[in-house]
Amino acid sequence: MDARFLGIPELVEVPDVAVVVDVMRAFTVAAWAFAQGAERIVLAGSPDEALALKARHPGAVALKDGAPAPGFDAVNSPGRLRSVDLGGRTVVQKTTAGTVGALAVKEASLVLCAGFVVAEATARLLRTRGCDGVTFVVTGEDGQADEDLACAQYIARRAAGTETDPAGYLHRAGASRAAAELTQGVRQGVHPDDVALCLELDRFPFALVAAVEEGLMVLRPHAVPSPIEGPSPIDGRPL
Template identity: 85%
Template sequence: MDARFLGIAELVEAPSVAVVVDVMRAFTVASWAFARGADKIVLAGSLDEALALKARHPDWLALKDGPPAPGFDTVNSPGLLRSMDLGGRTVVQKTTAGTVGALAVKEASLVLCAGFVVAEATARVLRTRGCNGVTFVITGEDGQAEEDLACAQYIARRATEARTDAAEFLRRAAASRAAAELAKGVRQGAHPDDVALCLELDRFPFAMVATSEDSLMVLRTCAVPDSTDAAAS
């Protein structure tokens, strides 16, 4: 598999297949939202768009980075979201990196959004669909986020080598700037368990695919082929 690892600003054309990685915390949060029963996640392009969507759909749940703010139901924290009942709900998500990265590649034929919690499921989709050229979008820190790069490289390796050991990739993510800032409380709207939750390898069995629906970029869970498929052997 030909894998490229690019920051958002380096995307000069729409890739055929894109894996948008935001470990801490957008797509870990999205994974938890689905695990807590969410039906779909609308990726908003701005805070104003998120609030406008919420105003038109009062039953939707809106979340954002940083501290709580008027109009938003919660913040971008897996530790806070994991106790919420989102059964059948639509979530509107706006973050500084993950949602921006997904919207930047909305013209791609396949857009997967990922973190460590759905790493194997994401790699399995790439394997079984025979994706030869994949662009991994490193969303954090202008493409320099070590936790996102480590996760992207791990998924790329797993897509071709099913027995890849995750330990070194997780170690890099745990030592990242984002992990340190979350642990020290530098980033607002966080829970003490956020770092640990973001580093839970393969916590969930699904992948997440973003597609355009009625002019919106919508994230949904994706059925993942059985792990015994021939490509994984």
């Protein structure tokens, strides 16, 4: 598999297949939202758009980076979100890097959003689809965030069918600037368990697939059974 690793500013053309990586914390949060029962996640381009989308969808939950803010129901923290019942609800998500990266490649034929918590399911879906060329969008720090690059490199190796020890990749992520800022409370809206939750490899058995629906970039879970497993009940729909 031909893998490219690009930051958001380096996206000069629309890739055919894109994996948008935001480990700390956008797509870890997204995976937890689905685990807590969310039906779909709508990715917003700005805080104002997020609030407008929430107003258009009764019962929707809006979340963003940083401290709690008027109109937003939650912050971008897996530790805080894991106790919230989102059964059947729409989540509107706006973050500094992850949602920006996904929206930047919305015209790609296949867009996956990923973190370590869905790494193997993401790699398995790429293998299942026979993706020869994949652009990994390293969203943090203009493509320099080591937690995102480590995750992207790990997924790329697994997608190529290479047996890979995850320990080194997880160590890099745990030693990253983002992890330190979360641990030290530099970033707002943080739960003490956030870093550990972001480093839970393969916590969830589904990939996160984003696609344009009625003009909106919508993220949904897509179950990717292993070769020895049957279909998962979370989402058996074909892409």
